[in-house]
Amino acid sequence: MNELSKLSATQVAQPLAAVPALPSLPSLLQGWRTVFVQEMRIAFRRPGHTLAALMFFVMVVSLFPLGVGPEPALLRRMAAGVVWVAALLACMLSLSRLFADDWQDGTLESLLLAAYPLPLLVLAKLAAHWCSSVLLLVLISPVLALQFDLSASATGVLFVSLLLGTPVLSLVGAIGAALTVGLRGAGMLMSLLTLPLLVPVLIFGAGAVDAHQADLGAGAHFSVLCALLLLALVAAPAVVAAALRIAVE
Amino acid sequence: MSAALVLHQVACVRGGRPLFGGLSLQWQPGQLLRVKGANGAGKTSLLRVLCGLLTPADGQVLWRGQPLASQREALGQSLVYLGHAAALKDELSPLENLQLACQLAGRRLAPGPALQALAHAGLRGFERRPVRSLSQGQRRRSALARLELASQAPLWVLDEPFNALDTAAVAWLEQLLHTHLARGGQVALTSHQSDLLAGVAEQVVNL
Amino acid sequence: MNSIFYFAAPQRFYPLAGRLIPGLWLAAALLGVFGLYLGLVRAPVDAQQGQAYRIIFVHVPAAWMSMLIYLAMAGWAGVGLVFNSRLASMMACALAPTGAIMTFLALWTGALWGKPTWGTWWVWDARLTSELVLLFLYVGFMALHGAIEDVRRADRAAGLLALVGVVNVPIIYFSVKWWNTLHQGASISPSGVSMATPMLVGMLVMTLAFWAYCIAAALMRVRFIILAREQHTGWVQKTLEAP
Numbered sequence: 001m002n003e004l005s006k007l008s009a010t011q012v013a014q015p016l017a018a019v020p021a022l023p024s025l026p027s028l029l030q031g032w033r034t035v036f037v038q039e040m041r042i043a044f045r046r047p048g049h050t051l052a053a054l055m056f057f058v059m060v061v062s063l064f065p066l067g068v069g070p071e072p073a074l075l076r077r078m079a080a081g082v083v084w085v086a087a088l089l090a091c092m093l094s095l096s097r098l099f100a101d102d103w104q105d106g107t108l109e110s111l112l113l114a115a116y117p118l119p120l121l122v123l124a125k126l127a128a129h130w131c132s133s134v135l136l137l138v139l140i141s142p143v144l145a146l147q148f149d150l151s152a153s154a155t156g157v158l159f160v161s162l163l164l165g166t167p168v169l170s171l172v173g174a175i176g177a178a179l180t181v182g183l184r185g186a187g188m189l190m191s192l193l194t195l196p197l198l199v200p201v202l203i204f205g206a207g208a209v210d211a212h213q214a215d216l217g218a219g220a221h222f223s224v225l226c227a228l229l230l231l232a233l234v235a236a237p238a239v240v241a242a243a244l245r246i247a248v249e
Numbered sequence: 250m251s252a253a254l255v256l257h258q259v260a261c262v263r264g265g266r267p268l269f270g271g272l273s274l275q276w277q278p279g280q281l282l283r284v285k286g287a288n289g290a291g292k293t294s295l296l297r298v299l300c301g302l303l304t305p306a307d308g309q310v311l312w313r314g315q316p317l318a319s320q321r322e323a324l325g326q327s328l329v330y331l332g333h334a335a336a337l338k339d340e341l342s343p344l345e346n347l348q349l350a351c352q353l354a355g356r357r358l359a360p361g362p363a364l365q366a367l368a369h370a371g372l373r374g375f376e377r378r379p380v381r382s383l384s385q386g387q388r389r390r391s392a393l394a395r396l397e398l399a400s401q402a403p404l405w406v407l408d409e410p411f412n413a414l415d416t417a418a419v420a421w422l423e424q425l426l427h428t429h430l431a432r433g434g435q436v437a438l439t440s441h442q443s444d445l446l447a448g449v450a451e452q453v454v455n456l
Numbered sequence: 457m458n459s460i461f462y463f464a465a466p467q468r469f470y471p472l473a474g475r476l477i478p479g480l481w482l483a484a485a486l487l488g489v490f491g492l493y494l495g496l497v498r499a500p501v502d503a504q505q506g507q508a509y510r511i512i513f514v515h516v517p518a519a520w521m522s523m524l525i526y527l528a529m530a531g532w533a534g535v536g537l538v539f540n541s542r543l544a545s546m547m548a549c550a551l552a553p554t555g556a557i558m559t560f561l562a563l564w565t566g567a568l569w570g571k572p573t574w575g576t577w578w579v580w581d582a583r584l585t586s587e588l589v590l591l592f593l594y595v596g597f598m599a600l601h602g603a604i605e606d607v608r609r610a611d612r613a614a615g616l617l618a619l620v621g622v623v624n625v626p627i628i629y630f631s632v633k634w635w636n637t638l639h640q641g642a643s644i645s646p647s648g649v650s651m652a653t654p655m656l657v658g659m660l661v662m663t664l665a666f667w668a669y670c671i672a673a674a675l676m677r678v679r680f681i682i683l684a685r686e687q688h689t690g691w692v693q694k695t696l697e698a699p
Contacts, residue, residue, distance in 0.1 A: 034352040038341070045340040045379075106334025109302060115325035115355035175620060179613045183603050192599055193617060196592040197624050200631035207635060228627075239620060246612045249303050264606055265688070304540075306608075 031116030032124040039128030049097075050133045057090035057137050061144045072149050079148035080158055080209030084202055087137055087162060088169060092194060094133050095173035096180070096187040098125070099244065103181045112248055119237035122174065122244070126237075130170045138162045150209075157212040164225040165205040171236035172197050178243035201228060252313060252403065253277045254299060254435075259308035261294045268294055269456050270307065278403060279430055281449045282437035286456030292439040293333070295456065296406050299437055300330045326355045328404040335392040339381040343367055343391040346380060350395050354402065362398060370394035371418060389413050396425050405429060407438040411445060419445070466543050466682045467691050473675040480672035487665035494658035508572040512655075515565035517663040518558045519583070521670055522590055523625075525555035529597070530622035533615030545611035546685065548618065549601060550678035554670050556594035562587050582633040589628050593621045607685060 043050060064082045065075055102108040111121050141162055145155040176194035180186040208221035253275050260270035268291030276282050276299070284292045297303035298310060301317040301324060310317045317324060337346045344363055351358040367376045370390040372383075380388060393410065405426075411419055423445060426436055430449050463469045495513035529551040536545030566584045567577045578584070597614050604610035686692045 031353070031355075034349065038338070038345070038349050041345070042338060042340045104334075105339065106332055106336035107338055109330065109332060109334075110336050110350060110353055112302060113300060113325055113328060113330055114353040115322050116353070117322060121353075179600060179617055180603070185603065189599055189603055192592070193596040196589045196596065196628070197620065199589055200624075200627050203631045203635045224631075235623075239616065243613065243616055246609060246616065249606075249609055262608070265685075 028116060028120055031114070032120055035111075035121045035124035036128045039125055040132055043128065043132035050094075050136065053090045053094040053133055054136050054140065056093055057086050058140065058144065060086040060089060062147065065147065075148045076150060076213075079145060079150045079154075080161075080206040082148070083141055083144060083158060083162075084165075084206040087141070087166065088195070088198060088202060089191075090137055091134060091166065091169045091173055092176075092191040093187070095129070095170065095177050095194075096190045098129060098174060098177045099181040099247075100177075100186065103247070108181070108244065109248060112245060118241035118244065122240045123233075123237045126170050126174055126240075130167055134166045134170055138166055151213075154209055154213055157218045158209050160222065161205040161208040161218070161225065164222060164229055165201050168201045168225070168228050168232045169198060171232040171240075172201075174240045175236060175243060178240045178247060181244070181247045201225070204228070254404065255309075255311040256298070257309045257311065259298060259305040259310065261291055261298060261303070262306040263291070263294060267306075272308070272454070274452065274454060276435055276437060276452070278433050278435050279450060280435050281426075281430060281446060281451040282435070283443075283446075283451055283453045284437065284439045284456065285443070285453060290456040292456060293408055295454065296330075296332075296408050296437060296439065299404075299406050300324075300328060302330075324404075325353070327402050328406065329354070329395060329399045329402050330406045331392055331395070331410060332408045335380075335388045337380045337388055337392060340379055342377045342379055343372055343383070343394070344376045346391065347394060347398070351398055354399075356398075356401065358398065366394045366397040367391065369397055369421065371421075386413055386415070386418075390418055393418075393422060393425075396422075396429075400429070400432070400434075403434045405434060405436045405438075407436065409439050409441070411440055411442055464541055464543055466546070466686055467689070469543055470679055470682050470695075473679050477672050477675050480668045480675070484665050484668035484672060487661055487668060491658055491662035491665050494654065494661055499654045499658050506572075508569065511565050511569045513658055513662050515562055515569060516659055517666040518565060519562040519587060520663055521666045522555055522558040522562055522587065524667075525551050525558060525670060525674075526590060526593070526618075526625065527622065529555060530618040533611075533618040536611055537615045537619070542608075542611075542685070543682075545608075545615060546678055546681045547674070548615060549611070550674045550681055552594055552598050552601075553677065554673045556591060556598065558666070558670065559587055559591040559594060563591065580636065582629070582636040585632045585636070586625075586629045589632070590625065593625070597621070 061083055064078065068074060068078065099108060102111065111125075112118060114121060138159065142155050142159055145158055150158065173190070173194050175197075176190040177186075179193065180190045183189060204221045204224045208218040208225070211221055212218045255276075256272055256274050259272045261268040261272075272295075274282075284295055286292050294303055298305050301310070301321065304318075312320060312324065336350075337343070338349070341349065344360065344367065347363045347367065348358045348360075351363075364376055367373070370393060372387060372391055372394070375383060375387060380391065383391065389412070396405065399405065410422060414422065426438075426446060427449070430436060463472055491513065495510055499510070499513075501507060529548045532544045532551065533548040535541055536543075536548060563584065566587070570579050571577055597618055600617055601610045601614040604613055683692055683696070687696075
């Protein structure tokens, strides 16, 4: 109890300048790393959350053969589309809660009041989310491709298409998540807003596998996916930052 | 170039209802800004306008002569905002939360000073437990421990900081605020208790 | 300079809109009748598709309007965001339902065209699929705006969404086009009609009619929105009380 009223002498003796001389702007990398490390730490301490999206993904993919029948040729044709749509839905599920917890406990405002540009911190948060949740989906996709009797090379193309495309899903999905943060029914609404915007990614992602299976080569599709990824990397964080500022008002 | 934060003819509207309008004030260094008013009068909104979290419906907010929106990173280094919510991540410990808060404000924090601040806040022995396991009062004090380490940030904006604190903690917080004002910092707060922090240079805003 | 911003206040725009609406309805009605006459009576029968093709006189103008309105909506939403203008955001909200109706109409007439022409109610061609996605974008805009309680926050959030959508629409259109050429499905697409001059003129007249209708509908709706949002002001209460 005594400690409560005792303060060190040095704290009292340092007066602040009338116009505070600010320290040099901390390196942007430092800020990025701070948020990234903390988000990863939180994700590891709350594994149930990340595993739920993974299980959802696996279940949705497994439901399709039950719905359309086990004929191998049909399943082989469907595989890319099914895996991609399931990945889309699982990502939407996972992303809808991206900012919800931060909004609830007030730490979202800490991000907005940080000494670093908000788009940078948003990018760090998204990177951590992708590494902790979405990457698992991508890594398990070859196993799911086995259910559909996809050839090894086609599975490889599917894997790469997911690797390139899921970051775009995260980036664009974050826009939806930021716009709907704190609203009732935010999960559904966020998916409604974001899925139309993700149509190109779906088309080129699943199309890559189809093109490969038709012996046309997936190179062009990968190029477009890369272009979409670059566009999203450049544009999305700023839009998410703007949406968060609007949401917090 | 004054370090004052200036509000010029600021109006605020929430949920279609106008809260206040034509508000002009200058919040100077070394000054306590006390915001008073009934519940729902817009005290929290005014504090959020000071931080730049809320854009006023009308009027300007200037800091160091420039609009707030153009200086967000500088403001982030110079401002500490403690709102109603404790702004703590449940999965992290008070120590980690404190380090995160300081790093977001641009300052590296070694564990030593952080642990000392938490001890002063009455959380000795609880520093490394997840915040989820702490009581409301302990969470509040964990958030307030930030102030002990925020000596370099001149602007302190506190929304009902004395809420849910016992007498010893109230005394501790008062001491912190007195010290900060004495060294030239500025504090804006809302509080239902007007007997606290008597005898400082202050400006009162009644909403 | 002064005159444009003069009407940026809802109070002054309200009577202006009121004066424009009757003229626009009249223009829409006249042009519509004339356009339908050109389309249904004067334009020749198409060699390939017979009488069924005549639905393009509704389908194509509706599709054009749906895209034009999305652009206008996003434009006004952008102005509302950047200049913090209440009226601009209200205009964007007023345009959204009209745009959605145009999109819906384009989709339905597309389906009605499809059935007699190549036997299916729906064909996954690039334009129809893009129209479908555009409908989702409109619905998303309206849903987001409706879900947020604070009107100004709703305006800003939905405005940001509209701007993101407007950037995405070309990307979506081209990706769907690519997808369509890759999966060569229907042999005849709705775009495969060669245009003779009377058909073209008829379509242009119908487009102008739709344009006048859409502006009239949007202006009527924005007047309602102005009254609803500004109901606490004196001028609105006087307007509502007047017989």
